Amino acid sequence: METTYIKTPLGITQITGDENGIAVISVSDEGVVSADIPFVLQEAVTQLNDYFEGKRTSFDFKLNPKGTEFQQKVWKGLLEIPFGKTCSYMDLSKKLGDVKAIRAVASANGKNPLWIVVPCHRVIGTDGSLTGYAGGLWRKKWLLEHETPSTQQSLF
Template identity: 80%
Template sequence: MKTAFINSPLGITKIEGDENGVAVISVLSEGELSIEIPTELLDAVTQLQEYFEGKRTEFTFKLNPKGTDFQQKVWQELLNIPFGKTMSYLDLSKKLGDVKAIRAVASANGKNPLWIVVPCHRVIGTDGSLTGYAGGLWRKKWLLEHENPSKQQSLF
């Protein structure tokens, strides 16, 4: 597994993957930046930088996240939430075919290993509130405002 560390407005972004695709993207509060980017991660690094610069709304590099079948199903559905839009946990559960699975869906959402690219930050509470986010609610708020600046989130 190859690793790269790049700077972002939200902290150091850690990218891990190999020739089969990117398996993990996470954010760290501190860390050392990579001097050289492994070839296998160049597309991911470039596309994430373009995203933060406001020049990219979708990602096209190969993904290879590790998770259970159910987690994979949830993460796949997250990819269908359009840039600049949000969806509630309840609506996500309905799309997956089981409104009673809301807690399991929320748990799978929280275990998403591909920060930003699989847009778990676009899932909010039914009442429109920002709810738990592994990277911290301030990052979730920043990402939602970055993706839809005309709709500033007044959810705190």
């Protein structure tokens, strides 16, 4: 596995993967930016930079997250939430076929190893509130605002 660290508007982002795909993308407040980007991570770095620059709304590099079968199912469900849209944990549970699994869905959502790319930040509370986010609610708010640019109202 190769790892690189890049600077983003939300902190230092770690990207880890190999020829089988990207396994981890995470963010922290501290860290040292890598001088070199391993070849197998270059496309992910480029696409993440494009996302932060407002030039990209989806990702198409190969993913290889590690998780249980249920977690993988939830993460695939997250990939279906369109850019600029949100859904609730309840909506996601229903979509996955088991309304009673809402807590398990929320738990799997919280263990998502692919920050931004598997868009767990797009899942909100049923009442529209910004609920738990491993990267901090301020990052979740930033990401949702980044993906939903406000349109300026006309004065006339």
